[in-house]
Structures are given as structure tokens and as C-alpha cells.
Amino acid sequence: MINYQLLNECPVFKGVAENETRKLLQQVHYQVKKFSKGDIVAIAGEQISNLFIILSGSVRGEMIDYSGKTIKIEDIEAPRPLATAFLFGSENRFPVTVTTNNSVEIFSISISELLRLMQLNSVVLKNYLDSISSRTQFISQKLHFLSFKTIKEKIAHYLLQKAGDRLHSFQLNSTQQQLAELFGVTRPSLARVISEMQREKLIIIDKKTVTLLNKQKLNELLRNG
Amino acid sequence: MINYQLLNECPVFKGVAENETRKLLQQVHYQVKKFSKGDIVAIAGEQISNLFIILSGSVRGEMIDYSGKTIKIEDIEAPRPLATAFLFGSENRFPVTVTTNNSVEIFSISISELLRLMQLNSVVLKNYLDSISSRTQFISQKLHFLSFKTIKEKIAHYLLQKAGDRLHSFQLNSTQQQLAELFGVTRPSLARVISEMQREKLIIIDKKTVTLLNKQKLNELLRNG
DNA sequence: TTGAATTTGTAACAATTGATACAGTTTACC
DNA sequence: GGTAAACTGTATCAATTGTTACAAATTCAA
Incomplete structure (x- = not known):
């Protein structure tokens, strides 16, 4: 028996009424698979045919490197x-090998049935689009950030973004270590x-208060990077 | 009058029969907007409500920096x-300011109508999902590549990936400059x-022929990076 | 084959960043 | 208020990469 309440907390079904979810799932094919601890759910490189x-x-x-060792990438709960x-997309293969940490139940639905599901319910459709898009946006922001090579450029970009429209000072809420x-x-x-x-009179940082003295030059740092 | 043939070359409508596209577009609201050279189509930061x-x-x-100057990012034809x-997604705003280079016609459809369109036609739905996903996959591969800090790590990763299963030599098809x-x-x-x-006997590169002498150590380079 | 253009190997020096260490400051908690 | 922990500023030296320059090797076209 499916725990619909839990399913509704998942990004894909969020915002769909619980009984609506129940009704939807009666109209498509899906499976609930049970795994024991240590089972392999999917192997890196394998074609993905199910959500x-x-x-x-x-x-x-986990990723398996060229010599056969495994490295853990992330946990998913x-x-x-x-x-x-x-x-x-063009490269629809698992980027990692997925292994269970304990007893696991997995809801599984094929791509074609997922497409049907999205066509049946616009909330599910929008959820899925939002989910992929948010991830793309997150990654592309990260990529943009990595494109600044020197530490100076990174600081300039970070502070200008934090400052936004504020003309003078603002507070940092992270430590230098972070x-x-x-x-x-x-x-x-x-x-x-x-x-x-600070010596170059570009910024002043006193404790956690930041003051940008020369936004013009900070911007030029990003241009000439 | 819309040029359906052209629309069908667009990633969103690709694979849909031309008369099918025509029929679909009769069922949803959309607009075709005309712009003159130099017009501003959208401003960075503005909410996106239409495809x-x-x-x-x-x-x-173009991006407008903090001091007001504009920098061209890319052309779209x-x-x-x-x-x-x-x-x-969570941040559905234009990342750039979009300006016309010449006389431009733009097909415009609201998010809600686009969702309807995707629900009416599964090819359009799949096209759109493929399009976002491919982009995500492209970017995340790039991000992964950037995560290697030293040049040595980058070379090791690049060559191991190129080599794949091949035990010995393979050909490069790029110059060092590239x-x-x-x-x-x-x-x-x-x-x-x-x-x-090459001095460390990890690899041999003779002209465009690459030989990996010690895959084991090349892998360790990536681990300890 | 020859000659020009491109590609490659290498050197010397500058700039940037990492690693490590240590003392002074600030913060948090008792 | 006092103490420990966390944070910050700074110094020194090593490692990595950028910059610039030049000669040798290779490729390509005439």
C-alpha cells in the first residue's frame, strides 16, 4: 500500500490533493519496488527508463572510477x-550507481506513463518542469561563479551581488571560513x-559590515577577468 | 501568417507534423509580435511569463552590470x-536583457497556454523536457570538469574519459591550443x-597519439584533488 | 619539394594561491 | 566577568600557473 501522504511531500506531487493523487495513480501504470540493504538500484551508464x-x-x-573503486557522491532520502x-535529454543515462543504505521502497513509473501523468494533471506537469528548471538555474549560477578565476574576482562578484542596490554598507552573515x-x-x-x-581602497570590511568604496573598479575586475 | 515550416525546425515543435502544429495552434492562445531593429524584447530581472x-x-x-554598462553574452537566431x-523554476526571471539585432518576429505564448499545449501533444511535451534536460546535462558536465583544479587533474580526467575502455593508444583530434x-x-x-x-611516465603523447602508461595513478590524481 | 602557416617544446620570470604556523580578537557559553 | 572555542590577520615558503619570447617540428597548399 502506498503512503500517499509521503508521496505528496515529494516535489513531483506537491500541491496535488491526496485523493487526487490517488485518482491519478489509478489511471497510469506504476510499480512499488522493495529493496534490501546493499541492493543495487541502478548502475552508472545504464539507460534511464523510469522515474x-x-x-x-x-x-x-556512487561513481565507479576507471580502476574499479567506488566514491560516494551523495545520499538521497x-x-x-x-x-x-x-x-x-540526449544523454539519458544514470550518472551514478545507486545503492540502498537500508530497506528501501521505491515508486517507479516509466517515462511514457510519466508523460501521460503530466498530461493528465497540470500541477504534476508544472512541478516537474519547476524541478528540472530550478536545478538548471542552480547549476548555471554555480558555473557562472566558477568562471571567475582569481580570488579577487570572486570577492568582487560576491560582494556586488550581495550589495545589490544598496549604496553603502551591508552586513555579511557568513564567516571568512565559510x-x-x-x-x-x-x-x-x-x-x-x-x-x-582594503589597501587598494576598493572595500572596507569591519567585522561583518561591508562597505563598497569603488563599485566602478570592482566591476572592471569582472570584465577584465 | 506564421511560417509553420520554420516553427517546426524549432526544438519545441520538432517532430510534429506541420498540419498537426497548425491544428494545435488553433486550440491555444498565442501572439506573433513584430519588433524593429534595436527594440528591447525583455529586460534582465523581469519576470518571464511567456515563451x-x-x-x-x-x-x-546582454547583461547590464552594476555600473550601467552592457556586455553582450550571446546571439540567438x-x-x-x-x-x-x-x-x-524558482527564479523565473530573464537572466539577460534581450535586444533585437534587426527586424524580428517573435512567437509568444504564455506559460499557462504552453502547459496546455504540452498536455495536448506529447511530442511537444517531450521536446520541451528534452530541451531543458539536455541543457542541464551539458552544464553539469562542464561543472564537473571545472571541479578539477590543477591542470594535471584536468588532463588526467580528459584522457581517461577519451580512452574509455581502450587499453593502449588512441588518437586525439584536437590541437594543444584547443x-x-x-x-x-x-x-x-x-x-x-x-x-x-611524460617524464613521470604517466602518459606518452607522440603527435596526436596518446598512450596511457599508468591508469591507476591517473585515477589517484582525480581522487586526491 | 618548397615555403608559409600552424603547432609544439621549452625557458625565464612574475603573479597567484596553497600550506602551515602563530598571535591577537571576537564570540559564545557558563 | 571569565574562559574556551572559533575567527581573523599576517608571515614565510612552496607549488602552480600565467606571460612572454623564441626556436624547432609539423602540416598544408602551391
Whole structure:
């Protein structure tokens, strides 16, 4: 028996009334598969033909490298769907091998039935589109951020974005350590560059209060990067 | 009058019979807007409420920086759609300001009507999902690649991927210059690291023939990065 | 084959960042 | 208020990459 309440917490069915979900699922084919701890749900590179939603338990995504060792990538817990961005598109294969961490129930629906489901219910359709799109937006923002090479550029971009329209000062809510991690650099390197930028009278950072002294030059840093 | 043939070349309507497209469009609301050269189609940050498909002419996407200057990002020509990954999701705003390069005709359909369209025709639905997904997959591959910090790691990853299952040698079809651009590094730096890796007996590159001497160690490079 | 254009290998030096260490400051909690 | 923990500023040295320059090797077309 499916736990409809749980299914409705999943991004795909969110906002659909519980009895509506029940009615929808009567009109399409789907399966609920049970796995034991340690079972392999999918192998990296395998064609994806079904949407999987974890109903209970958790799974992990692992990559297998060229020499055969496995590296854990991420954990996925109920009630999240698997690989929504890889169901469609030109390269619809599992990017990772998926293994169960414990007893797991998985809701499984084929692509064609999922398409039917989306055509039957516009909320499900919109949910799915929102889900893929949000992920794309998140990744492309991250990519944009990575495109700045030097630490100075990263700081300039981060602060200009944080500042927005504010003319003068604003508060930071992260520590240098956290920023360093966000930027993917070491903490002393970040501190050093911040010092430089203060000496160059580009910014002032006093505790957590940031003041941008020269937005013009901060922008030029991004242009010439 | 709409050029249905052109519309059918667009990723959204691809694979739909021309008369089927005609029939579909009779069932939904849409507009064809005409713009003159230099007109602004959309402003960065503006909410996206319509899918735009360029029917004729071309537009450019520009970002306006914090000081007011504009930087061109890309050109989009007929019959491509605009910002398909930004129509949905949490941040459904134009990432760029869109300006026409010449006389332009744009097919415009609201989100709600687009949803209806996708529910009426499963090919359109699948096309749209494929389109967003492919983009996500492309970007996330790029992101993965950028996650390797040193040039050595990038080379190792690139060559291992190119090699695939082949045990010994294979041919490269790019020049060092092209690889350097792909990696986002300078050509002499790339050449230097390749020399080092040959001295360390990890690889041999003779003209365009690559031989991986120690896949094991190449993999370890990626792990400890 | 020859000659020009492209590609490659390499060197010397500058710039940037990482690694490590340590002392001074701030914050949080008792 | 006091103490421990976390955070910050800074210094030194090593590693990596960028910049610039030049010569050798290769490719391609005439």
C-alpha cells in the first residue's frame, strides 16, 4: 500500500490533493519496488527508463572510477525523486550507481506513463518542469561563479551581488571560513586578498559590515577577468 | 501568417507534423509580435511569463552590470526559443536583457497556454523536457570538469574519459591550443604539464597519439584533488 | 619539394594561491 | 566577568600557473 501522504511531500506531487493523487495513480501504470540493504538500484551508464521516487529509506549515489573503486557522491532520502534531470535529454543515462543504505521502497513509473501523468494533471506537469528548471538555474549560477578565476574576482562578484542596490554598507552573515569554502580557496588566501583590496581602497570590511568604496573598479575586475 | 515550416525546425515543435502544429495552434492562445531593429524584447530581472520563439531575424542577450554598462553574452537566431530553462523554476526571471539585432518576429505564448499545449501533444511535451534536460546535462558536465583544479587533474580526467575502455593508444583530434582553451588555461602551461606527465611516465603523447602508461595513478590524481 | 602557416617544446620570470604556523580578537557559553 | 572555542590577520615558503619570447617540428597548399 502506498503512503500517499509521503508521496505528496515529494516535489513531483506537491500541491496535488491526496485523493487526487490517488485518482491519478489509478489511471497510469506504476510499480512499488522493495529493496534490501546493499541492493543495487541502478548502475552508472545504464539507460534511464523510469522515474524513481524513494518512498522509504535512503540510497546513495556512487561513481565507479576507471580502476574499479567506488566514491560516494551523495545520499538521497525519502521522499525525493532520483535523477529527474537525466530522465530526458540526449544523454539519458544514470550518472551514478545507486545503492540502498537500508530497506528501501521505491515508486517507479516509466517515462511514457510519466508523460501521460503530466498530461493528465497540470500541477504534476508544472512541478516537474519547476524541478528540472530550478536545478538548471542552480547549476548555471554555480558555473557562472566558477568562471571567475582569481580570488579577487570572486570577492568582487560576491560582494556586488550581495550589495545589490544598496549604496553603502551591508552586513555579511557568513564567516571568512565559510566564504573560503564557498569560493573553493583556503582561508588565509581569502584573508590576504581581502587585505589587499582594503589597501587598494576598493572595500572596507569591519567585522561583518561591508562597505563598497569603488563599485566602478570592482566591476572592471569582472570584465577584465 | 506564421511560417509553420520554420516553427517546426524549432526544438519545441520538432517532430510534429506541420498540419498537426497548425491544428494545435488553433486550440491555444498565442501572439506573433513584430519588433524593429534595436527594440528591447525583455529586460534582465523581469519576470518571464511567456515563451518566446524567434521566427525571423536575430536577437542578442546582454547583461547590464552594476555600473550601467552592457556586455553582450550571446546571439540567438531564428528559429530558436529564448530562455527555456528560465520559464519555470524558482527564479523565473530573464537572466539577460534581450535586444533585437534587426527586424524580428517573435512567437509568444504564455506559460499557462504552453502547459496546455504540452498536455495536448506529447511530442511537444517531450521536446520541451528534452530541451531543458539536455541543457542541464551539458552544464553539469562542464561543472564537473571545472571541479578539477590543477591542470594535471584536468588532463588526467580528459584522457581517461577519451580512452574509455581502450587499453593502449588512441588518437586525439584536437590541437594543444584547443585543449588549452577547453581547460581554460594557457597553451604553454598545458604543454609544460604534459611534459611533466611524460617524464613521470604517466602518459606518452607522440603527435596526436596518446598512450596511457599508468591508469591507476591517473585515477589517484582525480581522487586526491 | 618548397615555403608559409600552424603547432609544439621549452625557458625565464612574475603573479597567484596553497600550506602551515602563530598571535591577537571576537564570540559564545557558563 | 571569565574562559574556551572559533575567527581573523599576517608571515614565510612552496607549488602552480600565467606571460612572454623564441626556436624547432609539423602540416598544408602551391
